[in-house]
Amino acid sequence: MKLIIIGEKINGTIPSVKEAIANRDEQYIRDLAVKQAEAGADYIDVCAGTAPEIEAETLKWLMDIVQDAVDTPLCIDSPNPRVIEQVLKYAEQPGIINSVSEEGDKCEVIYPLMQGTAWQVIALTCDNKGIPSGVEQRVDITRMLVEKAQKYDITPDRIHIDPLVMALSADNQSLIKFVDTLAAVKKLYPTIKVTSGLSNISFGMPLRKIINQHFLAIAIYAGMDSAIMDPCNRDMLTTLLATEALLGRDRYCRNFSNAYRKNKIGPERITKK
Ligand code: THG
Secondary structure (H helix, E strand, O other): OOOEEEEEEEEOOOHHHHHHHHOOOHHHHHHHHHHHHHOOOOEEEEEOOOOHHHHHHHHHHHHHHHHHHOOOOEEEEOOOHHHHHHHHHHOOOOOEEEEEEEOOOHHHHHHHHHOOOOOEEEEEEEEOOEOOOOHHHHHHHHHHHHHHHHOOOOOHHHEEEEOOOOOOOOOOOHHHHHHHHHHHHHHHOOOOEEEEEOOHHHOOOOOHHHHHHHHHHHHHHHOOOEEEEOOOOHHHHHHHHHHHHHOOOOHHHHHHHHHHOOOOOOOOOOOOO
């Protein structure tokens, strides 16, 4: 299976996007949506990153622009489940809710909204005590997240577990723990999805992008299903295409060859028909 790409670029915590939001610069947001869709994003993450009082309104503004610009489904990103509750009705098609966790009443607010729909959800392995560092605690939290979901007829294939990768510079076993958590979670629930952002791992290190690229390669080999990433980053896309080819997921290496041989049209990843 090909990696599911969740395009991360429409995020109010990025300074240029923050500015575009403040100026209500529709064209800037629209361009980010189109660029990511053309680069092969399967979902487009929208995160307001504003003060709580205006978060729902800002998120709706972002959603309207993206949905007007492209047909790619949304990944609605907010730490506040009540904000997600307020804006979900403005989505024109089901996408991904980002995110729930065992923190507070997140599941109790979000899961009922998903019942009887095709919405998927990213579930973070953290709880009121924070982010556990051990594999076993992360698997325990996953079990709780999945068991609660079951009560609302949400099957594991609609859940992307995000094990919240720590900075490698802070925890030397960070990647190994991610891989071990992934394996344990999939053993428990074979149809569940595992996801991750790609940039936390390299925090505090030089050559961050190189570390992120190699993390992507190893994570794909380990079975990661989706990633929150910048699909417009050429180097990251090269790693992705090379890894998929090496793992036999690119028939006749057609996608890779089309991307990098001269006089060829772009790959499916880049040029969507
Ligand atoms: N897990 C889940 N959701 C998440 C994250 C996660 N949402 C937010 C974040 N992490 C993922 N989103 C971003 C968005 C932007 C950047 C990093 C993570 C970022 N962008 C730079 C820019 O656009 O200028 C550089 C991008 C690049 O070139 O690679 O740093 O972990 N569930």
